[in-house]
Amino acid sequence: xxxxxxxxxxxxxxxxxxxxxxxxxxxxxxxxxxxxxxxxxxxxxxxxxxxxxxxxxxxxxxxxxxxxxxxxxxxxxxxxxxxxxxxxxxxxxxxxxxxxxxxxxxxxxxxxxxxxxxxxxxxxxxxxxxxxxxxxxxxxxxxxxxxxxxxxxxxxxxxxxxxxxxxxxxxxxxxxxxxxxxxxxxxxxxxxxxxxxxxxxxxxxxxxxxxxxxxxxxxxxxxxxxxxxxxxxxxxxxxxxxxxxxxxxxxxxxxxxxxxxxxxxxxxxxxxxxxxxxxxxxxxxxxxxxxxxxxxxxxxxxxxxxxxxxxxxxxxxxxxxxx
Numbered sequence: 001x002x003x004x005x006x007x008x009x010x011x012x013x014x015x016x017x018x019x020x021x022x023x024x025x026x027x028x029x030x031x032x033x034x035x036x037x038x039x040x041x042x043x044x045x046x047x048x049x050x051x052x053x054x055x056x057x058x059x060x061x062x063x064x065x066x067x068x069x070x071x072x073x074x075x076x077x078x079x080x081x082x083x084x085x086x087x088x089x090x091x092x093x094x095x096x097x098x099x100x101x102x103x104x105x106x107x108x109x110x111x112x113x114x115x116x117x118x119x120x121x122x123x124x125x126x127x128x129x130x131x132x133x134x135x136x137x138x139x140x141x142x143x144x145x146x147x148x149x150x151x152x153x154x155x156x157x158x159x160x161x162x163x164x165x166x167x168x169x170x171x172x173x174x175x176x177x178x179x180x181x182x183x184x185x186x187x188x189x190x191x192x193x194x195x196x197x198x199x200x201x202x203x204x205x206x207x208x209x210x211x212x213x214x215x216x217x218x219x220x221x222x223x224x225x226x227x228x229x230x231x232x233x234x235x236x237x238x239x240x241x242x243x244x245x246x247x248x249x250x251x252x253x254x255x256x257x258x259x260x261x262x263x264x265x266x267x268x269x270x271x272x273x274x275x276x277x278x279x280x281x282x283x284x285x286x287x288x289x290x291x292x293x294x295x296x297x298x299x300x301x302x303x304x305x306x307x308x309x310x311x312x313x314x315x316x317x318x319x320x321x322x323x
Contacts, residue, residue, distance in 0.1 A: 001283070001320040003312055004040035004292030005033045006076065006207050009054040012229065015298040019052065023060075026296060029309065030064045033071065033295070036313035040072040040104070042207070042292045045079050047115045051233070058091045065099035073099055076178055076207060076292070077108025077160040081129030082119045085136035086146060093150040101151035104205075106178040107133060108160035113241030123241075131169060134159055158205065162264070171195060171202065180206035181263040185286040205290035208260065208279065209267040212293075212311035216269045219304055223269050224252040226299040272315035279320065291320075 043057035096103040109126040116123040158178035159170040164187035171191020192202045213219035235247040258266030260282045297305045
């Protein structure tokens with residue numbers, strides 16, 4: 001099992017720093033992660049967030065490609081419905097060429113109403129557009145109508161679906177599943193079989209809420225403060241434009257009690273040894289290629305965040321690859 005770093009480039013008001021510093025330091029983090037042994041760097045996408053959540057991940061991915069030589073570069077996720085398929089593939093092909101064939105294009109449906117409205121897309125079509133874009137990209141690749149073509153052939157396409165219905169549809173298409181959430185593996189593998197695809201090619205990767213520290217109890221208050229900020233903002237974004245009431249703040253102590261069993265509604269703060277043991281248990285029997293962890297953590301003291309990245313790359317990685 002490989003490990004990766006996950007970045008959103010947020011720069012919240014309460015911890016605000018110059019934007020040029022944010023992007024420079026994020027690139028340095030990617031280069032340092034590669035030096036320390038990370039297998040991949042994953043970038044995500046949102047629009048019109050007050051904290052500057054990265055809006056164009058493939059643009060930043062091109063910069064990562066120029067600063068690295070080995071680490072794979074993924075999107076988790078790139079919102080499929082906001083751009084037509086030729087646009088997506090043309091951008092992705094350039095990043096793939098610049099990186100020497102290191103791009104993993106992960107597409108997702110998205111969920112935030114204002115993003116779709118500002119882009120002139122009906123939010124209700126988000127999920128159908130995800131699978132439409134995936135099929136169209138595969139058609140463009142088979143037709144070889146996008147030039148220049150990506151370096152990789154076959155080109156790796158991932159679909160981010162955290163529920164069993166989307167996971168099953170992903171399997172039917174024969175694509176890779178960008179999720180390691182509890183309960184999706186069986187649906188995905190069932191879809192692979194239904195689609196007539198080789199089950200040995202079934203592949204899953206995804207984010208896990210794991211923070212590594214030499215002293216987890218001492219690290220917890222700082223980690224909890226930032227994760228509460230991050231997930232409160234996600235939950236607020238999910239109801240924007242829907243008329244639903246604002247959600248209650250997350251209870252981080254409850255999330256910690258759930259641990260990895262809570263999926264993206266739980267968190268594990270642990271030593272590398274404990275994290276490796278729990279990850280092996282939770283993901284047993286699933287065709288997981290890579291897990292990646294949040295690594296851009298404004299509000300967490302710099303030394304603690306840097307140590308987290310170091311432990312992910314130098315301690316957790318060999319433990320998981322030796323499993």
